[in-house]
Amino acid sequence: xxxxxxxxxxxxxxxxxxxxxxxxxxxxxxxxxxxxxxxxxxxxxxxxxxxxxxxxxxxxxxxxxxxxxxxxxxxxxxxxxxxxxxxxxxxxxxxxxxxxxxxxxxxxxxxxxxxxxxxxxxxxxxxxxxxxxxxxxxxxxxxxxxxxxxxxxxxxxxxxxxxxxxxxxxxxxxxxxxxxxxxxxxxxxxxxxxxxxxxxxxxxxxxxxxxxxxxx
Numbered sequence: 001x002x003x004x005x006x007x008x009x010x011x012x013x014x015x016x017x018x019x020x021x022x023x024x025x026x027x028x029x030x031x032x033x034x035x036x037x038x039x040x041x042x043x044x045x046x047x048x049x050x051x052x053x054x055x056x057x058x059x060x061x062x063x064x065x066x067x068x069x070x071x072x073x074x075x076x077x078x079x080x081x082x083x084x085x086x087x088x089x090x091x092x093x094x095x096x097x098x099x100x101x102x103x104x105x106x107x108x109x110x111x112x113x114x115x116x117x118x119x120x121x122x123x124x125x126x127x128x129x130x131x132x133x134x135x136x137x138x139x140x141x142x143x144x145x146x147x148x149x150x151x152x153x154x155x156x157x158x159x160x161x162x163x164x165x166x167x168x169x170x171x172x173x174x175x176x177x178x179x180x181x182x183x184x185x186x187x188x189x190x191x192x193x194x195x196x197x198x199x200x201x202x203x204x205x206x207x208x209x210x211x212x213x214x215x216x
Contacts (some may be wrong), residue, residue, distance in 0.1 A: 039085035042078070049074040061113040068112050075156040076105040091138055099131045122173040133158050153194040160187035 029037070050071050057067035064071075079101040083094050110119035115188055137158045141151055160183075167183035 006079070013111040035085040035088070035133050039081060042081045042085075046081070049195070050078075069109065072108045072112075074107055076101045082153045095131055095135055095138075099127065102127055122169060125169045128165060130162060149197040153197040153201070155191045156194045156197075160190040163187065 012153045023190065052069045053067035057064055080098050086095050106119035106123040106127065110117065115128040135155055140154055144150060144154075163186045165182065166176060167180055171177060171179040
């Protein structure tokens with residue numbers, strides 16, 4: 001007679017039971033519990049990375065000097081890990097919180113060096129462009145009915161667009177003029193591959209057998 005409590009266990013746990021393999025304590029946890037453990041371990045490590053440099057810097061310099069850089073980086077990383085582990089399904093909150101934390105990091109790094117230059121004029125626009133393209137990509141992927149090869153196609157196009165935007169901002173930052181060279185080559189290389197994957201996806205969508213399509 002089957003165990004009535006077996007339905008409460010995830011599929012991976014039932015598979016291990018059927019195979020007779022011993023389970024570790026970590027394997028017995030569900031996805032939420034695993035994310036919580038990862039968050040707690042990461043928090044301990046990053047908080048140590050924040051406190052220890054601060055204490056050493058205060059002892060040596062009686063002030064926060066070099067430790068400001070490592071403290072700010074660890075704090076931004078902790079914020080992003082917290083968002084991923086605690087709110088993995090809230091895409092808007094995840095992207096917005098991640099963008100704001102990294103944008104603040106760029107501003108702080110500029111402030112620490114005593115000049116608001118690279119972070120605000122180049123780093124922040126590139127960061128904004130990256131998250132905007134990422135948001136559009138996630139939106140398209142979620143709206144797509146069949147998520148197969150077209151996911152790779154959309155991702156390749158998004159990478160090509162980010163390369164174009166990156167070269168645009170870099171050229172404006174360095175010479176105040178628009179120069180596009182290598183990014184166009186990247187996009188020209190990406191588009192044919194994406195087009196081929198879109199074509200294969202459309203054939204599979206119509207019910208074409210994969211083995212027959214590739215003459216296997």
